[in-house]
Amino acid sequence: MQRIKIKDLLKSTNYGSKVCIKGWVRSKRDSKTVAFVAINDGSIIHNIQAVIDTPNFEEDYLKDVQTGACVKIEGTLVQSQGKGQSVEIQASSVEVYGKADPETFPLQKKGHSLEFLREIAHLRPRTNTFGAILRMRHAMAFAVHQFFNSKGFVYVHTPIITGADCEGAGEMFRVTTMDLKKIPIENGQVNFENDFFGKETSLTVSGQLNGELAAMALGEIYTFGPTFRAENSNTSRHLAEFWMIEPEVAFNELDDNMNLAEDFLKYLVKYALENCSDDLEFLTNLYDKELINKLKFVVENDFIRLTYTEGVEILKHCGHKFEYKVDWGTDLQSEHERYLVEKHFKKPVILTNYPKEIKAFYMKQDADGKTVRAMDVLFPGIGEIIGGSQREENYEKLIARVRELGMSEKELWWYLDTRKFGTAPHAGFGLGFERLMLFVTGMGNIRDVIPFPRTPKNAEF
């Protein structure tokens, strides 16, 4: 018999029809002559209930139908006699594909802490919470492509292995095939001549520089791929391996960039509200009663836009006592950003025109020579969800900045070439996919919105 997905079965009103489902047992409730088994197959957060009249089955036949087991159940779709579900299956046959020894299977019917589930990341997709998160993760990834495709952007695959130590976004993981016990060292320096690529290589920390090259030909591009940072960051907002989306648009200036970022985030949140309602309802009930309201609020309200200088003025005169002093020229602390977003405006905030000293070399300098056309989108509870800028398209100014910072113009020759040949104003940004996931799922820890988190001292699974 053809298998039907539980998602489709729960919508069916085809009572009396013979059906077949396959999935994992979430719970079994016994009494003398009848047993109720809740089955989930991952197609939807809800389970289907199979009703088993035990006298019709041989003794011990149902012994292996226990929490965690994988089963195939055939039977008749009927309207439920009990409360709590509208349809159920009156089972005629039960086959166990895979047992799950209840003495050793770690998942129970009752709730587990998120910390415990992290230790059994190979099994946590079988929980309601991670089923919901993984379905939403897929929906958000799909929506990213749909958004850009509808706007005529080209998806560009930038390299994961990079030879440039100049992306400037943090510590990098080395890539090598050298025997780590016999590294060739000459005059205190490692000789990479005989390494696989013949030069020092790393995992990418950003696809931006390559993305810019493509934007200078295709106009509107985006990247969406894994990104690696070897920072010793131990927070609920950082991963060593995460996924980043980086659009880059020729002829866009800072305002266009902000508009794109705001449209993009609203599109994604709206997509979640319209397409993930069952999962969102579950997450709202279990983790954050205000989750759905927060998502609606973001879709319905404009983001606040203000300059770094204006932000500093507000913070200086707000009367709130901060642990760290607010001072023009230094980067804002988390507590400052959080005050602006969560207390002062109570809305997402886009901060722009930061001092050039605290931002990357490629950002376009303002006429005053002090600030650059940077923009950070700050979200409640998460902080920086997007970081971006209009890029410096002027060759002289860009190379002056490269020299000023002591960077290698030799290594960057290909990037600098874009400013030599047909340069154009352009802008882009990076969205941390898992930070978006934090926001749309209401989860508090970034390790819970990616299937297998990679963090300092943790690469299990």
Place this chain on the structure above:
RNA sequence: UCUUCCUUAGCUCAGCCGGUUAGAGCACUUGACUGUUAAUCAAGGGGUCCUUGGUUCGAGCCCAAGAGGGAGAGCCA
């Protein structure tokens, strides 16, 4: 990396001032129950109190070091 908190049964956690045999709920096993909804009821089994060292007549509890985890900070997306 810094600050701070935590680590006791499969899970969540209690454990008094340092004192005899370390507890509860859930889970599990067995039994009861004709429709359950995290089913219910009864009985039973289950412990390297994170590790190492120290203080003490005596340590789950006090001290030191280490490991792992959480929260916050820095770095950032």
